Amino acid sequence: MTSKKKGSTGRQRIRMAKIEKESHRQVAFSKRRAGLFKKASELCTLCGVEVAIIVFSPAKKPFSFGHPNVYSVLDRYRNNTSFQQRSQPMENTATRSELSLVLSQVEEEKKKGEAMRKASEMAKWSVEEMSLVQLQEMKSALEELRNTMVVPHSSYMDTMLPSYYVNSMSTGFSCICNSGYARASS
Amino acid sequence: MTSKKKGSTGRQRIRMAKIEKESHRQVAFSKRRAGLFKKASELCTLCGVEVAIIVFSPAKKPFSFGHPNVYSVLDRYRNNTSFQQRSQPMENTATRSELSLVLSQVEEEKKKGEAMRKASEMAKWSVEEMSLVQLQEMKSALEELRNTMVVPHSSYMDTMLPSYYVNSMSTGFSCICNSGYARASS
DNA sequence: ATCCCTATATTTAGGAG
DNA sequence: ACTCCTAAATATAGGGA
Numbered sequence: 001m002t003s004k005k006k007g008s009t010g011r012q013r014i015r016m017a018k019i020e021k022e023s024h025r026q027v028a029f030s031k032r033r034a035g036l037f038k039k040a041s042e043l044c045t046l047c048g049v050e051v052a053i054i055v056f057s058p059a060k061k062p063f064s065f066g067h068p069n070v071y072s073v074l075d076r077y078r079n080n081t082s083f084q085q086r087s088q089p090m091e092n093t094a095t096r097s098e099l100s101l102v103l104s105q106v107e108e109e110k111k112k113g114e115a116m117r118k119a120s121e122m123a124k125w126s127v128e129e130m131s132l133v134q135l136q137e138m139k140s141a142l143e144e145l146r147n148t149m150v151v152p153h154s155s156y157m158d159t160m161l162p163s164y165y166v167n168s169m170s171t172g173f174s175c176i177c178n179s180g181y182a183r184a185s186s
Numbered sequence: 187m188t189s190k191k192k193g194s195t196g197r198q199r200i201r202m203a204k205i206e207k208e209s210h211r212q213v214a215f216s217k218r219r220a221g222l223f224k225k226a227s228e229l230c231t232l233c234g235v236e237v238a239i240i241v242f243s244p245a246k247k248p249f250s251f252g253h254p255n256v257y258s259v260l261d262r263y264r265n266n267t268s269f270q271q272r273s274q275p276m277e278n279t280a281t282r283s284e285l286s287l288v289l290s291q292v293e294e295e296k297k298k299g300e301a302m303r304k305a306s307e308m309a310k311w312s313v314e315e316m317s318l319v320q321l322q323e324m325k326s327a328l329e330e331l332r333n334t335m336v337v338p339h340s341s342y343m344d345t346m347l348p349s350y351y352v353n354s355m356s357t358g359f360s361c362i363c364n365s366g367y368a369r370a371s372s
Numbered sequence: 373a374t375c376c377c378t379a380t381a382t383t384t385a386g387g388a389g
Numbered sequence: 390a391c392t393c394c395t396a397a398a399t400a401t402a403g404g405g406a
Contacts, residue, residue: 007386007387007388007394007395008385008386008387008394008395008396008397009385009386009387009395009396009397010385010386010395010396010397010398011383011384011385011386011395011396011397011398011399012384012385012386012397012398013385013397013398014232014384014385014398016228016231016232017231017232018231018232018233018234019232019233024385024386025232025233025234026390027385027386027390028232028233028384028385029229029232029233029235030390030391031383031384031385032225032228032229032232032233032383032384033229035225035382035383035384036222036225036226036229038383039218039221039222039225039383039400040222040239042202042218043215043218043219043222043241045202045203045204046200046202046203046204046205046211046214046215046218047204047205047211047214047215047218047243047244048204048211048244049215049241049242049243049244050241050242051239051240051241051242052239052240053226053237053238053239053240054237054238054239054259054260054263055229055235055236055237056235056236056237056259056262056263057233057235058233058234058235062262062263062266062267064263073240073242074240074260076242076248077240077242077248077250080248081248193377193378193379193404193405194377194378194379194380194402194403194404195378195379195380195402195403195404196378196379196380196381196402196403197378197379197380197381197382197400197401197402197403198379198380198381198401198402198403199380199381199402200381200401200402210402210403212373213373213374213402213403214401214402216373216374217400217401217402218400218401221399221400221401224400225383225400
């Protein structure tokens with residue numbers, strides 16, 4: 001047993017980019033998927049919240065986690081974030097007419113995104129991983145924002161999407177990308 | 187400097203049960219949700235897979251993470267799992283594809299610009315490679331988000347749950363919530 | 373509701389079986 | 390693909406601003 005060397009160099013830091021080696025990627029996927037699901041379950045337990053996760057493996061196989069179960073959460077999400085599609089027979093038409101409007105919005109957002117990215121670049125982002133999380137949060141906020149933009153004339157909205165949310169979204173946006181998280185590089 | 191107290195007792199181990207104190211729970215939720223999303227994004231980046239996460243906060247507010255975006259993943263999941271769109275006229279589908287087609291063109295255009303930006307940004311990078319990935323992901327998220335802005339969700343009938351699916355899922359779930367992760371308390 | 377900080381608790385890359 | 394190991398990388402509880 002003495003000849004038994006440490007054997008392990010310990011955990012190595014890895015580049016945050018797609019793992020090249022197929023086998024390594026597969027292993028990492030398994031381990032991390034398990035870890036992700038575990039984190040999710042802890043979040044559910046500790047905070048008493050509902051979570052649903054869908055993951056498609058590199059081999060396109062679906063894996064999911066859900067508390068209390070996947071469908072109830074997805075369903076709730078759907079009902080929460082979209083307007084009642086069933087009761088809108090003219091949905092198709094409406095959507096069509098909205099197309100051009102949306103496109104212009106896209107353009108606008110596009111510019112925003114561009115400006116933002118430029119700003120962050122100039123700020124010499126030396127941000128670490130935290131920023132992603134924050135950005136994701138912003139994205140979440142944006143997704144919620146979508147509700148306010150899509151829902152044409154329903155009132156159920158203001159019961160679940162307080163305006164401060166939208167606000168925090170917009171503030172968060174510029175804030176996050178310009179100063180807020182652009183933590184001085186040191 | 188010697189008189190400087192530790193100030194922190196360091197991370198404390200906590201009981202894996204619902205956090206009683208409201209404020210603590212709220213803080214834990216924020217931190218862990220962020221952590222969960224970060225883990226998810228890493229999984230996406232490292233393994234090149236697709237992930238969607240829906241979380242309802244203690245206050246019932248929805249938060250989501252998605253790569254490339256929530257809807258595409260959920261859609262794929264739905265189609266994969268079992269689909270039944272017979273009750274839905276295909277006008278919706280038509281509109282949807284039409285929309286994505288147009289939007290994809292915009293995407294294309296935007297990617298070009300992004301590619302340049304990426305390149306120039308890359309050049310500045312030495313150590314903080316994560317930031318770029320983050321920005322890209324965020325950008326992608328934002329773009330996709332815009333994509334979904336008008337696309338109403340197709341309805342999820344609750345008639346899905348093929349056995350093979352249940353299998354991989356139940357394994358993960360029960361395992362995660364009952365024994366699997368209840369890693370020996372010692 | 374964040375941000376920061378610090379001292380741990382956890383996670384996980386690598387390698388072996 | 391999965392379990393076991395180890396050591397290093399990360400995530401985070403607790404507390405202050």
